[in-house]
Amino acid sequence: MMSTLRTVALWLERRLHLTKLWNQTAGHPVPASTGSWFYTFGSMTLTCFCIQILTGIFLAMSYVPSAAESYHSLELLNYSIPLGWVLRGIHYWGSTCMVIVMMLHMTQVFLWGAYKYPRELTWISGCILLFVTLGLAFSGQVMRFDTDAYWGVGIGASVAGRIPIIGEALVHILLGGPIIGSDALSRFFSLHVFILPGALLAFVSLHLRLVLGKGINEQPKPGVLVKRETYDKHYSEIIKREGVPFVPAAINKDIVANGILILVIVGLALFVGPNGPGTPADPTIQIADAKPDTPFLWLFACAALLPNGSEPWLFFVFPLVASLLLFLLPFITNEGEKHWRRRPVAVAIVILSYLGIGLLTYEAITGPWSPQMDAWSGLPIKAEYVKGRTPLELQGAVVFQDMQCRNCHAIAGEGGHRGPDLTQVATRMTNPQLVRQVIQGGGNMPAFGKNLSPEQTRALVAYLCSLHPPNVPPAREAVGVLKPIGETQPTPSPTPGNVAVRGEK
C-alpha cells in the first residue's frame, strides 16, 4: 500500500516538481525575526479574500442581479434559506474585516519601511490591491440594492462624473443609462463577481510573487540604513545568518492570528448578523436614512461636514493627490532609515490618518445629518412640554408638528437632530427673534414665511416661548419691547404670541 502511494507521489513529483515549488514558495527562507505578530496582517488579508470568494460563490447561487428581484432574493437568504443569513453575515463582516486588516497591513508595511528599495513594486501592487478591495466593498454594497446602495451609487456616479473629459462617459458606462436601475445593478454585479475578483487574484499573484522574489522585509533596526548599493547583499547575509523556512518555522503566529480572525468574522456574523437589506431602492420613499458601509463612512462624514462648494476638492483633487502620493511613496523616500522610532513624520502621518478616519467614521455613525422624516406625525411631545400651556400655545405645538418642525428639531432629545434642540429655546431667543427665524429661516433652516399664516406663526412662536425651565426666565429684548414700524397704538405687553408679525399683515 505504502509503496503504491510512494510510486504515485514520485510519478507526480517528476512531472510537477512539487518539491522545488514548495521550496520556492511555502518553504522559502525568511529572516527568523519576521515570525512576529506584526507580520501576520498580510496573510490575514488573504484569508479574508478566500472567505469572500467561498461565501460569494454560495451567495451567487441564490442572488438574482436584477432590480426587481435582488431585494427579494436577499430576503429569501435572510428569512427562508437555512443559514442563508449566516452566509450573508460572514460575507459582510469578511468584507469589513478585509478592509480593516488590509489597512493594518499597510500601516505595518509603512511604519516598518518595507516599501523602500527594493520592494517598490510590492508596495505599488499592494496599493492597487487596496483600491480593488475598496471597489469590491463598494460594489458589494450595491448588491444589496436597498436605499444605502441606491444613494451610494448615486454619489459614486456623481464622483465619477467629476473626472474631466471622460467623466460623463464613465458614468454612462457604470450605470448603463441615465437612471440607477437593473442595468446599473448588472454592471456592478459583473464588477463585483467577475472583473474585480479577477483583478484581485491577478494582483495578489503579482504581490506574492514579489514578496517571494524580493523577500520579506527584515525587522528594521534603528540606525541601519537602506542603500541601493548595499541592501541586496545585506539582505542575503541576513537570510544566510538567520534564514528559516517560512513553513514551518515562521508560520505559527500567522496560523493563530488567522484562526482568531476567522472566529471574529464568524462570531460577528452569528451575533451581530448581516447588514440589511434596508429600505428598498426607491427614491420616492421619503423615510430612508441612507448611509454607506463602514469603509466609506469617513468619506460620507467628510461630504456632510465640508462647507458648501468644497466638493470638487473632496471628490476630485483630494483623491487624485492622495492616490499619487500613495503610489509614489517608495520613490519619494526610497532609501534611508526604516525603523519607525527614527521616522517621526511617518509616525505622525499614521496617527493623524487613524485619528482623522476614526473621528470621521464616529461622526458618520452618530452624526444627525438626516431629518427624522416621520417625527411630525409619529412622535408625541413629552407630557411636561404640553401640560400647563394656553390654548394658543397648544395650537402652536400642533403647528410645530404639522409643519414638520419636529423632523429637524428635537424636544427633550426626541425628534430630528438636524437643527438645534428646542427644549429650552425660550431661554436663548426672544419672541421677535423666534418670529424672524421662523419666517426668514437662515443657518441652514428654510424660510417658513410663505408657508405659515400670521396666526400660525404667532401660535408657533407662543409655544416656543413656553419652552423654558420653570426656574429660568425666558430671554428678553435688551432694548425693551420692539414697536413695529408705522404702528401708532401702544404695543401690547410682551406675553408670548402677541408681539409678533403685525408688520406682515
Add this chain to the structure above:
Amino acid sequence: MNFSWPSILLYTCCAGSLLAISGCDQLPGKPKESDRWIAPDAIKDFKQLFGTNCSACHGDDAAIGPSLSVQNPFYLAIVPKDVLKKLIAEGVKGTAMPGFAKANGGDLADEQIDILVNNLAGKAATQQTSGSGKTSSENLPPYSASPGDTDRGSEAYNQYCAGCHGQAGNGGKKAGSIVDPDYLHLVSDQYLRSIIIAGRPELGMPNYQEFVKNHPMSPEDIANVVAWLASHRHGASEANAAVSPTATVSSQ
C-alpha cells in the same frame, strides 16, 4: 475500544459544531421578522398606524397630544363613524389636521383608514359597555349642531367656563385665554364643540358634565358657548375661517 486524545478532541469538535449549527437559528445575529421592511401601504396594525400617523398631535396611551385626544371616551362616544372616516381621509380645511388619504396627498390607503376608524369605534363600544354609563351615547349631546346664540353663550360661558378661563375668556389662574383671535383662527367651531363636550382630562380640563357639579351643560348651552367663542375670531362677522367637514356629514 480505544479512545486517543486526538480522536476525543475531533469528536468533541464535530459534536460542538453540529450543536452550534443547529442552535444558529436562536442566535442574536439572525434577522428578526420585526426588522423586515414593510411597505407603508402594507401596515395593517392599528397600533402602528395610529402611532406613526396620529399620535404626534393626538397623543396615545402613554403620551399627551397637543390636540384633542381621539381616544377620549366622550369624543369617541359622540363622533359618528362616517365623520371620523371623513376627518381622517380629508382633514379639516383651515386647521392643522391634514387629509391622510392618498387622494388628498396623504400616505394612507382606504383600507388603513378603515382600520383606524374601526378600531377607534371599537374602543368607543368597549368604553360604553364597561363605563359607568356617563359616556352612553343616548345621554350625550349630539356631535355637531348649528351655532347657537352669542349673548346666551356669554351667560353660559360665565356659568361654566369663566372659573378657569377668566371672566372675559382672557385667561385665568387655571387656564389660558380661550378668546385669543389667533387661537380661534386656527381651530374650527366643531373642534371647540368637541373640546367642550369631551374635555381634556389629561390637561386638567373636565368634560361638559363636570364644569359645574351635578349640572351638566345642556346641548343649547354648548352651542351658545361655541357661538360666543367664535364671535371673537378675526372678522368673525364674515364667514367662519375654518370649515368643518361635519357641515356636510352631520348625522344628527
